[in-house]
Amino acid sequence: MEIRWLEDFIALARTRHFSRAADEQHVTQPTFSRRIKLLEEEMGATLINRQTLPLSLTAEGEEFLALCEKITEGVRVTRERIRDISAGHDRRIAVAAPQSLLAHFLPEWLAATGLEGRVEPYLRATGWVAADYFKALNRGECDLALCYWPLERCDLELDNSACRYRTLGYEHLIPVSAPAPDGTPRFTLPASRRSPVPWFAYPRLGLLGAALKTHLARLPEAPGLAVKSENLYAAGIKELVALGYGVGWLPERSVRRALASGTLVRAGDTRWDVPLALRLYRHRHHHHAELDVLWGELAATEASR
Structure with a gap:
């Protein structure tokens, strides 16, 4: 064959x-x-x-x-x-990550750790859902996978048993809205069931969608949301929210400038925030010298914190 x-x-x-x-x-x-x-x-x-x-x-x-x-x-x-x-090229380490982390975390992390020349984004991964990252690690398509991970207990239909991880940092999904003319949120949480707030959601098969669903289910007060559409990309949700069509939960790093300038405002207080870890995964049984050295360096960094 x-x-x-x-x-x-x-x-x-x-x-x-x-x-x-x-x-x-x-x-x-x-x-x-x-x-x-x-x-x-x-x-x-x-x-x-x-x-x-x-x-x-x-x-x-x-x-x-x-x-x-x-x-x-x-x-x-x-x-x-x-x-x-x-061709004599140095073996670079390929890291898969969602678009929001590529834009608002990975460059700063690589610069701070001095890894720019050793690690490169695997750009095929920007449209993946959660399970795709672990499938790619299993088949050796990428060396590392950087992803958001719920800090709250969450039912995830993922098989990551062949992988191990290191935690690089933390993040929150926060609810945001376009401002009204007086600077207050155009949409606020919670809302009534009779007049629900329009909401741009993440797919349920994604880590952000699962984390948000779990967090909202644990709150004693129902948020009063009506799903307008689902979008895999935080940037796509951010654009729709900025246009005034509804609320969206976005990574705090991705909206800091918009919040500071007032082009976006919080749609609710911190009880609506979803806590997340930033996890870097690798496969347990896939090895090459550059990856093993990097993994050891990350372990030393964690130990020194």
């Missing part, structure tokens, strides 16, 4: 058409069809349902597709790293 056969299968699963997939893979259709048939023989199962239009995957084909994607992505990442090594 060759890697290009796995790439063939991914192309066929995407296009659902033998001729188009063969064109994408720059081979004739007979050659392409023969490779798919060899894959099925190798796996001992029918992977493609040829009776449907367009073509569809069998249950076995769906399972095999997940394997193909995992293997080809691992090969791609390894090729890139081998090219860097062959």
Whole structure:
């Protein structure tokens, strides 16, 4: 079984058409069809349902597709790293992080620790949800994952058992609103159920969404919120809030300047604030010299606090 056969299968699963997939893979259709048939023989199962239009995957084909994607992505990442090594480039440590941490924490932390030349953001990760970070660590796509983590007990559907972490700092999600003409919040917490406050939420599968949901559920007083939309990005929520469409809970670091200038104001007191840790994760069993040295340096920094 060759890697290009796995790439063939991914192309066929995407296009659902033998001729188009063969064109994408720059081979004739007979050659392409023969490779798919060899894959099925190798796996001992029918992977493609040829009776449907367009073509569809069998249950076995769906399972095999997940394997193909995992293997080809691992090969791609390894090729890139081998090219860097062959070219004599220093091995930089790739850290995945959400957009808000890339903008409002990571640069300052790298500068303060002198790590700018050794650690670089993995920009493919800016649109990931929580589970994606740990999947990427498991398959070696990135070396580190920086994420918000709830300080309150929270039910999270995540498998991070193969990872360990260090705490780099702390943060709060705080509720903010655009100001009214007199400088007071246009929307305030709590609100009545009859007249709820419009709210821009985070996806429930994300760490921020889970942390906020848990915190609000523990408050004795219901906030009176009506979800207007969900947004993965804190920057997107901030823009909608600034336009006066509702309230949003945003990382305090990301709104300090707006609060100081008065372009945003608090929508509620500190009981509505959600406490978070900033955790840096790595995989327990993935090692290379630069990463191990950095992890040891972080341990020494924690011990000296």
